Amino acid sequence: MKRVFSSFNQTAVYHARNLLENAGIETLVKNAVLSSAMGELPPAECQAELWVLDEADYGRAEEILCRPVTGKDWTCVCGETLGAxxxxxxRCAAFRSDGRAA
Ligand SMILES: [Zn+2]
Structure with missing residues (x-):
């Protein structure tokens, strides 16, 4: 197993996991703290981690997560700025409103 991504933002970790699982890469999320869904920041030691189960997938996983951004950042209705x-x-789980698929 190899860690490919970590963040204090649990939702970002789960989003990254979804991207990888959509690509057929098996993953494991560690240190997820469910209470953060309420907007609380977990303690520093509870940074959520995303691991790939098969290290052979690591390069591909990294490529997916670090894929060059082709569009502009967008701003959510809640004011959060997000990458393309x-x-x-x-932050608020709203989908971007311009109709672009992920
Ligand atoms: Zn938002």
Missing amino acids: QFSQCW
Whole structure:
């Protein structure tokens, strides 16, 4: 197993997991704290981690997560600024409204 991504933002970790699982890469999320869904920041030691189960997938996973951004950042209705690679806000879970697929 190899860690490919980590963040204090649990939703970002789960979003990254979805991207990888859509690509057929098996993953495991560690240290997820469910209470953060309510907007609380977890303690520093509870940074959520995304691991790929098969290290052979690591390069591909990294490529997916670090894929060059082709579009502009967008601003959610809640005011959060998100990168073009994200189709959903990690703060309020709203989908971007311009109709672009992920
Ligand atoms: Zn939002």
